[in-house]
Amino acid sequence: MPAGALLLVEAAAAVAILILLIVRARLSPLIALILVSLGLALVAGLPAAGIVKAFEAGVGSALGHIALVVGLGTILGKMMIESGGADRIANTVIDRFGAPRADWAAMAVALIVGLPVFFEVGFVLLVPIILVVTSRLRLHPLRLGLPMAAGLSVVHAMVPPHPAAMLATQAFHADLGLTILFAMIVGIPTAAVAGPLYARLIVPRLGPANPPAVFRETVAERALPGFAITVGTLLLPVLLMLIGSLAPSLAAPGSALDQGLHFLGSPVVALLAAVLVSYWTLGLARGLSMATIERYTNECLAPTALITLIVGVGAGFGRILTDSGVSGALVALAGQWHVPILLLAWLIAALMRVATGSATVAMATAAGIVAPLAAANPAVRPELLVLATGAGSVVLSHVNDGGFWLVKEYFGLSVADTIRSWTVCETLISVVALVLTLTLSALL
Incomplete structure (x- = not known):
């Protein structure tokens, strides 16, 4: 042989x-x-x-990126859960789209959120919301989780400015605008087939799921944070990473502004900024003490090891x-x-x-x-x-x-x-x- x-x-x-x-x-x-x-x-x-x-x-090589992304994303998810922010988003999604269309909503959100971020970043940002919504609707987590993951994967693989897609665009000397247009024409129906449609077929054939307890804890009885402030906190790292990806168009290559935008747009810095902001918007402003926030942070990191x-x-x-x-x-x-x-x-x-x-x-x-x-x-x-x-x-x-x-x-x-x-x-x-x-x- x-x-x-x-x-x-x-x-x-x-x-x-x-x-x-x-x-x-x-x-x-x-x-x-x-x-x-x-x-x-x-x-x-x-x-x-x-x-x-x-x-x-x-x-x-993997842990250098993944460990920080998973850790910071989990902290942000924990703040979303404990503050009631995840409940607020879940209630809004259910009210606006209805239970029968929640899977399509999950796919659409993932396609948007995934544009400037890596798959794993978008995943750890959205998974707490998915788990709360599916718990509220008494659905298997993959009923919405698979459409979410499909949306993120499609954007990650085919749509610039993701690094690999951008590299291929340059290697083949493809037009950036046409690449994005064709990627959307191909990507949206692809995500629909592999996400909501396949999830409806396969989920009834799967065994029970057991998500980490850190994302299944219920929020104490108190007023939920506003929808706008919750979504704003969640999307802050997405916005920062989008700005980072647009740095070549906003500043001269190699300039101080260009380097600063790339720094702010790196996944670790963007997620760290979102965590710090969440300590205020979803923590201190909601009546939580720093001691409680510290406890939440320490508790949620252990299951991610x-x-x-x-x-x-x-x-x-x-x-x-x-x-x-x-x-x-x-x-x-x-x-x-x-x-x-x-x-x-x-x-x-x-x-x-x-x-x-x-x-x-x-x-x-x-x-x-x-x-x-x-x-x-x-x-x-x-x-x-x-x-x-x-x-x-x-x-x-x-x-x-x-x-x-x-x-x-x-x-x-x-x-x-x-x-x-x-x-x-x-x-x-x-x-x-x-x-x-x-x-x-x-x-x-």
Whole structure:
């Protein structure tokens, strides 16, 4: 068997063993991920002395971003819950849209909130609201959670100014305005199919969910904060990140203003600002003392430790897959297939996504490989290449993807139910977006 094919077989076996350890042996995902990552590295022939260092590098690269985002987002969510702000938003959503259309509302809000923020940032911002609304309506959390996650994922993968979509736009020399327009034409129906429509189909077939207790506590009896101040606090980090993404249009590159806007628009600074503002708008102004706010902050961080570690070791598994040569073997395999360039862009991104678990890495890698081919094929619209690449970058989210573990842990799902819901949702986004992109290409 060729070395590349053997690597792919070993990687597939590693994923299967990981799922069996978690589902059948009931081993903690944290321990199972570490065991399988180290085992795969040994079997794939990585130097034993460097295996742990490579794994730690993968974990560290993810935790450097995820840990702060999850921590700050959880604090903001806790303030929303305890102040009654989440109840206020839940009541308003139910009153304005009604229970039958709450899932469509969740998708629409996610599409808007997700425009300037990374998937995980939008997720931790919106998940407390989703859990309160579903509790009030006596629904399974994924009934609204899946439409929310689908909306965030679609925007993350296909709509600039998200970094990967922006990088692909530049690599393919696509028109930014047309890319955004085509992304909306493709993305909105894609999110509808993978979100509200699929959720209505799959949720009745899922087992009960057990979300973290930190988001299930009830607010004490007191007047709820106003809708405007609550939404303003929630959207503050979104606004700051949007300003940061627009910095090149608002200031000269490299100028003090440009650097300041980028600083304010970074996810950590934007979320920190929102947390500090929430201490006043949802805390002190509502009659809470600083001692109570400190207690809420400390209480809510403990349950996030396991979530954060699992996301980190999932990234470590992805790093082992990359360093062992699995990613390279997938790219080589794709290069041997003679397929139309739109399909090729989707395929390479999809293979990289399955191997690394990162949509951003998948999209950036595919764009770099396909860009020279795109330059030689002027008949293919570069804007559609961006969409095809983005669609491929979200396919088949599984155990090496941090988003998989965020969905599983925050909604309290089993691994099997996470695969049936989230993994299929992401695959639907990928396939539906590809079909719509190919259709759009045929019409233009």
